[in-house]
Amino acid sequence: MEAKHNTLHFLSLTLISLLHFSASFTPSDNYLLNCGSSSNVSLFNRVFVGDSASGSGFVSRGRSISVTNNKTPPPNSPSPYNTARVFTSASSYSFSIKKIGTHLVRFHFSPFSAQGFDLGAANFTISVNLLVILTHAHVNETVIREYIMKIDTNVLEIVFSPLGNSGFGYVNAIEVFTAPGDLIVDNGAKLVSANVDEYRNLSSQVLETIYRINVGGSNLTPFNDTLWRFWVPDVEYLALESAAKRASTTDVPNYQSGCASREIAPENVYMTAQEMNNNNSTVGERFNITWKFPVALGGAAHLVRLHFCDIVSKSLNLLYFDVYINGYAAYRDVDLSVMATNELATPVYIDFVVDSDDSGLIEVSVGPSDLSSPMRINAILNGAEIMRMVNVSNLHAQNVSTVSKKKNIWIWVAPVAGGGFVVLCLAMVSVLLALKRKKKKKKKLKTRPSESVGWTPLRVYGGSSHSRMSERTALASPGANGYYCLRIPFAELQAATSNFDKKLIVGSGGFGMVYKAVLRDNTKVAVKRGVPGSRQGLPEFQTEITVLSQIRHQHLVSLVGYCEEQSEMILVYEYMEKGPLKKHLYGSGLPPLSWKQRLEICIGSARGLHYLHTGFAQGIIHRDIKSTNILLDNNYVPKVADFGLSRSGPCLDETHVSTGVKGSFGYLDPEYFRRQQLTDKSDVYSFGVVLFEVLCARPAVDPLVEREQVNLGEWAMQWQKKGMLEKIIDPHLVGHIKPKSLKKFGETAEKCLAEYGADRPTIGDVLWNLEYALQLQESGPRQELPEAGESNELPTNSIAPGDPSPSIRRLEDDGTGSSEINTSQVFSQLMNNDGR
Incomplete structure (x- = not known):
């Protein structure tokens, strides 16, 4: 019944679209070429003229030949794809331009073999009016490459x-036609970075369409679009499909009151949407809907155009939401009623300009605003387009003209005949920019060089596909800490795991199965194999390698290597004999850990986390601290693991990183969840839950207990505030914990779980207090530690050499195990040497 309803709904939308198609845009310049043929053919009710026809005159110079596919074409194959023009030397097309301004230029490629040419093996570049827009084209599937560019001469030459x-080189069909004047406007786009500025002169950029998404809707073909575009569904790109709920209407959108026209996006895009699935019990009250789009790795600037039309509200001013792009708060408190001049169901769009980052993704999220009424929490998105800015490699490397207090310099290197000259210019630009960055002393993470992401997913037949890491360049150039030295052949891992024998599985997670294995050099390892053929874990795979290949610490799990052959994503770690901390606390029947062992495990874990937070210029935020991500070796030494969700911390002039919410329920920082503002205090909150998990030996979330006990953090905090924490501790610990040690441990966990991050201690402060709790457990009255510099001998449990250590502070003991700071209100405390 539901399928029948969906079919009828789709047919109704199609009929509405066809009824309005008569008002299609008529371009001043309109060239449609059927390349390699003398015949005219039809494609989507448009006539493509043969470029070999007598008097056509489009091919102006160079050597080229016409080829025809001799094989029987696939059923319903568009006829322009049965012929092609092959270029054996630099060759050009020339088009006379009647109207100066923005144009759309499309190239159609559909490879076949004919007359000694395998078109799938072609390798060539394309330039338009001397600007190279496509390099090293290797076309082995049917695709359309679309570019939007301003033409300011009377002749357009494509080489x-x-x-x-x-x-x-080769091409099957070419389109060159005038774009509507409002398709790309100069002002109004938001430059998304740490500070959102305005991006100007947008129409002067060459834009290559990478994605065109009909959010909440179905495939749209050029029959449904006045500019003859393809739109694909969004489901493939949703990070969590259950967080979204489709919305649709049969009412035609009101184009009169908004900033969008039918040429900006067709009716069908604005008549469907994804909204927050507030009925989903697996997510909380406030969450984001997130889409992840694979793009070129860090360095490429992109235009992100988001389409909105309020088809979910019953009256005005009910819908407020926030937009996040790549973790930045790109637009706060979006009010479509105001943007649509107080009309519902009115199409609007917002343009953002953003750099791709090291994840190889552009991540778009919408979520509730702080202005949202508790009874009307919602957010929507109707459509999305992502376009690569061809002649801007990096928004931060090449300053653009923006409304900003910074002095900007525009640098543009035009393609010229001498390749050496271009290289020299680029080298000079790089040096100047490096000096400029150094002068500003602005610390930034290194970004990868710009690279091609492969052919656009605007495919005529079948679904889109995206290359994996093995089809791209390596994660980073090899060097002292380069990634190449970490590669392990797939054949070796296959042998080490007996062809991934199920008997060797020692764990599993969202990324995939974990196998126990022994490499050829007798190294015992844990092999974590991603689900074959899935892109779900690609960002986590890249992040894990990026983080662990650069760090080494005795309390962080070491990465032995990785493999990304044959569409596999495999990570290889040092083997941790005792497994995750969780199974030693509850549920596995293993012998219970002593209180001293538990304290030492918490102290070691805090050391590893402290190194993450402070061992780098910006620090690293783990984002998924929990008992299953703390592993124990044969001697019960703890090591923090699983860095797939890690993020670099805020810069020196920032207080937080704005990003979509990631983590595990029960451990998730409520402030981060509400505001999508990540700091290292989010890890501290999660670690506080782990502390109570260690003490009480029960899960962070247990749906099988009474309602008030389901959430461990909330339940334990109630008993802690009553001063009766001993009532809920692990029965195996009863009578084995000294009251002062328990009191200090409970105070530490309580401060970690403060509602606001500003009220929580740093992980360094937590570390000192846990060491003090261990002292109180093992000794009588404590002594003072020597002042910094008085002794070169480190206590047994002190932070390892090379760790940035918290400064030592003097305290007074009131005799109960509680300490007050007499020099500052900072939470960290001075330890003594007893029991170390």
Whole structure:
């Protein structure tokens, strides 16, 4: 019944679209070429003229030949794809331009073999009016490459240049036509970074369409679009499908009151949407809907155009939401009623300009605003477009003209005949920019060089596909800490795991199964194999390698290597004999840990986390601290593991990182969840839950107990505030914990779970207090530690050499195990040497 309803709904939307198609846009310039043919053919009710026809005159110079696919074409194959023009030398097309301004230029490629040419093996570049827009094209599937650019001359010249001695180029069809004047406007786009500024002169950029998404809707073909575009569904890109709920209407959108026209996006895009699925019991009250789009790795600037139309509200001014892009708060408190001049169901769009980052993703999220009424928490998105800015490699490397207090310099290197000159110019630009950055002393993470992400997913037939890491360049250039030295052949891992024998599985998680294995050099390892053929874990895979290949610490799990052959994503770690801390606390029947062992495990874990937070310029925030991510070796030494969700911390002039919420329920910082503002205090909150988990030997979330006990953090805090924490501790610990040690441990966990991050201690402060709790457990009255510099001998449990250590502070003891700071209100405390 539901399928029938969906079919009828789709047909109704299609009919509405066709009824309005008569008002289609008529371009001043409109060239449609059927390349390699003398015949005219039809494609989506548009006539493509043969470029070999007598008097056509489009091919102006160079050597080229026409080829025809001799094989029977696939059923319903568009006829322009049965012929092609092959270029054996640099060759060009020339088009006379009637109207100066923005144009759409599309290239159609559909490879076949004919007359000695395997078109799938072609390798060439394309330039338009001397600007190279496509390099090292290797076209082995049917795709359309679309570019939006401003043409400011009366002639448009497109040059195909073969690469290599045996190289050649080809094309099946070309479109060149005038774009509507409001398709790309100069002002109004938001430059998304640490500070959101305005991006100007947008129309002067060459834009390559990477994604065009009909959010909440179905595939749209050029029949449904006045600019003859393809739109694909969004489900493939949703990070968590259950967080979203489709919305649709049969009412035609009101184009009169908004900033969008039918040429900006067709009716069908604005008549469907995804909204927050507030009925989903697996998520909390406030959450984001997130879409992840694979793009070129860090360095490329992109235009992100988001489409909105309020088809979910019953009256005005009910819907407020926030927009996040790549973790930045790109637009706060969006009010579509105001943007649509107080009309419901009115199409609007917002443009954002953003750099791709090291994750190889552009992440778009919408979520509730602080202005949202508790009874009307919602957020929507109707459509999304992502376009790569071809002649801007990096928004931070090449300053753009923005409304900003910074002095900006525009640098543009035009393609010229001498390749050496171009390299020299680029080298000079790089040096100047490096000096400028150094002068500003602005600390930034290194970004990877710009690279091609492969051919656009605007595919004529079948679903989109995206290359994995093995089809891209390496994660980073090899060097002292380069990634190449970490590679392990798939064959070796296959042998080490007896072809991934199920008997060797020692764990599992969202990424995949974990196998016990022994490498050829007799190294015992844990092999974590991602689900084959899935892109779900790709960002986590990249992040894990990025983080662990650069750090080494006795309380962080070491990465032995990785493998990304044959579409596999495999991570290889040092083997931790005793497994996760969780199974030693409850549920596995293992012998219970002593209180001293538990304290030492908490102290070691805090050391590893402290190194993450303070051992780098910006620090690293783990984002998924929990008992299953603390592993124990054969001697019960703890090591923090699983860095797939890690993020670099805020810069020196920032207080937080704005990003979509990631983590595990029961451990998630409520302030981070509400505000999507990540700090190292979010890890501290999660660690506080782990402390109570260690003390009480029960899960962070247990749905099988009474309602008030389900959430461990909340339940334990109630008993802690009553001063009766001993009532809920692990029965195995009853009578084995000294009251002062328990009191100090409970105070530490309580401060970690403060509602606001500003009220929580640093992880360094937590570390000192846990060491003090161990002292209180093992000794009588404590002594003072020597002042810093009085002794070169480190206590047994002190922070390892090389760890940035908290400064030592003198305290007074009131005799109960509670200490007050007499020099500052900072939470950290001075330890003595007793019991170390």
